[in-house]
Amino acid sequence: MSVLFYIGALLIVIGGICDLFGALGLLKFPNFYVRLHAATVGTIGGAVVPLFGVALLALGADFLPHRYAIAGASFITGIIVLLAAPAGAHALAYAAHKAKLVEWKPKVDHLKEVRE
Amino acid sequence: MRGKGLITAVIILTFAALMTYAVVSLQVFSEGTGVRPLGEFYLENSYFGDYSAKSPEVVTSILWDYRGIDTLFETAVFFLAIIGSLTIFRLTKEQEKEVKKVESAPTELTPIVKDVTKVIVAMILAVSASIALHGHLTPGGGFQGGSALAVAPLLIIAAYSKYALEKNGLDKTRALILRSIGLLGIALVALVPLLSGGFVMQNQPIFPAEIGGQLIGGSLIYYNFFEFLAVGAGFTAVFLLLSIPEEKFKKILEVKK
Numbered sequence: 001m002s003v004l005f006y007i008g009a010l011l012i013v014i015g016g017i018c019d020l021f022g023a024l025g026l027l028k029f030p031n032f033y034v035r036l037h038a039a040t041v042g043t044i045g046g047a048v049v050p051l052f053g054v055a056l057l058a059l060g061a062d063f064l065p066h067r068y069a070i071a072g073a074s075f076i077t078g079i080i081v082l083l084a085a086p087a088g089a090h091a092l093a094y095a096a097h098k099a100k101l102v103e104w105k106p107k108v109d110h111l112k113e114v115r116e
Numbered sequence: 117m118r119g120k121g122l123i124t125a126v127i128i129l130t131f132a133a134l135m136t137y138a139v140v141s142l143q144v145f146s147e148g149t150g151v152r153p154l155g156e157f158y159l160e161n162s163y164f165g166d167y168s169a170k171s172p173e174v175v176t177s178i179l180w181d182y183r184g185i186d187t188l189f190e191t192a193v194f195f196l197a198i199i200g201s202l203t204i205f206r207l208t209k210e211q212e213k214e215v216k217k218v219e220s221a222p223t224e225l226t227p228i229v230k231d232v233t234k235v236i237v238a239m240i241l242a243v244s245a246s247i248a249l250h251g252h253l254t255p256g257g258g259f260q261g262g263s264a265l266a267v268a269p270l271l272i273i274a275a276y277s278k279y280a281l282e283k284n285g286l287d288k289t290r291a292l293i294l295r296s297i298g299l300l301g302i303a304l305v306a307l308v309p310l311l312s313g314g315f316v317m318q319n320q321p322i323f324p325a326e327i328g329g330q331l332i333g334g335s336l337i338y339y340n341f342f343e344f345l346a347v348g349a350g351f352t353a354v355f356l357l358l359s360i361p362e363e364k365f366k367k368i369l370e371v372k373k
Binding site: 090094 | 235236243
């Protein structure tokens with residue numbers, strides 16, 4: 001077992017912690033936009049980081065059969081989630097802002113012109 | 117309100133503790149060492165025997181080999197479901213053209229979403245092809261790969277519009293042709309063994325188990341590829357149909373009255 005194994009395991013633990021914080025934020029934050037931030041912490045920190053962790057862990061584990069296949073699959077899945085999650089969050093926030101569904105008191109609103 | 121949350125927390129924690137106890141102490145998931153008689157039968161008939169599929173992925177070889185007729189009818193059920201939905205929304209040639217016409221500029225999502233969709237659609241195509249074509253080696257197969265493939269047109273419909281898909285050549289008719297090619301391929305591969313004196317959907321020893329040193333599992337890779345095509349294109353046809361605006365449909369129905 002090389003150092004990659006331990007880095008991967010650490011990343012998986014970090015992912016678990018991010019998931020916990022994301023869930024707490026989703027329950028406790030005051031409005032839609034801040035909750036969306038917590039949800040993104042859950043997807044990027046709680047899904048992408050542990051997927052990369054699994055890839056590193058599989059590369060470092062000599063005893064594992066088909067470890068290159070496992071590493072490749074989790075790496076690709078991680079990349080896809082890494083691309084899709086921010087775009088999805090962006091689309092949600094944009095739609096909520098445009099539909100004026102969320103009540104909020106912003107300090108700065110750079111998207112004001114889109115709303116009219 | 118507070119008490120309710122507490123009860124839920126207690127139930128979840130108790131359940132988690134019981135599950136951990138069951139897995140760690142009672143060892144409900146460990147089956148000891150060695151292969152059981154049933155597992156031996158499956159391995160013998162999927163990987164090692166002369167009349168097996170020569171594929172290490174036991175589930176796929178069972179599905180497309182000695183349980184093959186059942187899978188064939190399963191595919192037929194899916195095929196009939198799609199035919200049924202297309203019949204409900206049946207359109208004449210002129211109505212088809214009317215439906216494809218863009219009246220006002222379709223609303224598309226922001227550039228960020230559109231660009232990410234472009235990248236992800238390419239990746240989805242690669243991943244779904246890998247799921248389907250490695251179906252004889254890893255979990256997955258034709259149906260799973262085809263379902264993943266159908267996500268690509270769905271994302272394009274969501275981020276761009278139905279018309280963007282049709283403008284680039286993938287309309288309902290083409291999707292149906294692709295799906296028919298897939299179904300025809302499955303039927304032909306199923307009938308090929310009859311030519312060399314085998315029975316319907318026989319795999320070994322009629323199809324070569326390896327090509328150029330690569331294990332392809334006899335007929336499994338052909339079945340998986342055609343099923344991939346049939347399922348992906350079938351779902352695409354239904355998605356294209358469902359994304360026709362309701363107003364247009366209502367207008368067409370009124371004209372007929």
